Amino acid sequence: MQNYNDLLRENLEWVEKKLDLDKDYFKNLSKSQKPPFLYIGCSDSRMPIDTFTQSEPGSFFIHRNIANQIFSNDMNFLATLEYAVEQLEVEHIIVSGHYECGGIKTAHEKCTNSSIISSWLMPIKKIEVEHKEELKALATKDERIDRLTELNVLEQLKHIFELSIIRNRIATGKYPKIHGWILDIRNGKIKEMEIPFKDWKSKGIIPKEYEA
Ligand SMILES: [Zn+2]
Numbered sequence: 001m002q003n004y005n006d007l008l009r010e011n012l013e014w015v016e017k018k019l020d021l022d023k024d025y026f027k028n029l030s031k032s033q034k035p036p037f038l039y040i041g042c043s044d045s046r047m048p049i050d051t052f053t054q055s056e057p058g059s060f061f062i063h064r065n066i067a068n069q070i071f072s073n074d075m076n077f078l079a080t081l082e083y084a085v086e087q088l089e090v091e092h093i094i095v096s097g098h099y100e101c102g103g104i105k106t107a108h109e110k111c112t113n114s115s116i117i118s119s120w121l122m123p124i125k126k127i128e129v130e131h132k133e134e135l136k137a138l139a140t141k142d143e144r145i146d147r148l149t150e151l152n153v154l155e156q157l158k159h160i161f162e163l164s165i166i167r168n169r170i171a172t173g174k175y176p177k178i179h180g181w182i183l184d185i186r187n188g189k190i191k192e193m194e195i196p197f198k199d200w201k202s203k204g205i206i207p208k209e210y211e212a
Pocket of ligand 1: 044066098101
């Protein structure tokens with residue numbers, strides 16, 4: 001693991017490497033940004049999405065919080081979303097959870113005290129209660145936590161589709177495609193979640209004009 005001083009030294013090494021390959025790298029990078037992706041993920045230190053996808057700076061506009069939560073009254077998130085959709089005109093929005101998520105585990109195991117983190121995770125507890133039967137049918141606790149991780153991503157996707165920023169955009173016919181991912185930290189691979197478009201459209205969660 002790097003220590004603090006390593007960070008500064010290795011930053012300089014990285015700058016050198018980049019300039020060796022392209023002397024105008026930073027000149028070009030500093031001009032503007034036009035990222036194709038808005039990424040909404042967990043704050044977990046093991047989840048730098050650009051590392052997992054071998055992406056260069058400029059690819060992802062990013063919002064991260066514990067257990068990738070989306071709240072319609074979170075100004076931080078809403079400002080990020082509005083800027084990404086209206087100004088940057090991102091082509092894709094990716095909501096990503098990950099297995100072995102401390103937030104999901106805490107929600108499952110001990111989300112009972114009055115700490116701020118417990119309040120933050122309470123909506124996940126609610127998802128768990130809503131899917132009690134499905135989760136109970138799974139053989140092990142690990143499987144239940146994995147499934148809760150997936151259900152949490154699906155729930156956050158519903159929240160995205162219900163926001164006026166997104167609905168207004170869909171009504172114009174020019175809108176970002178919305179995706180759900182699970183980063184499987186056990187093997188490094190990204191798993192695409194299947195979104196139940198037909199069901200969600202019939203329930204009005206997704207506007208009927210939206211094409212996946
Ligand atoms: Zn996490």
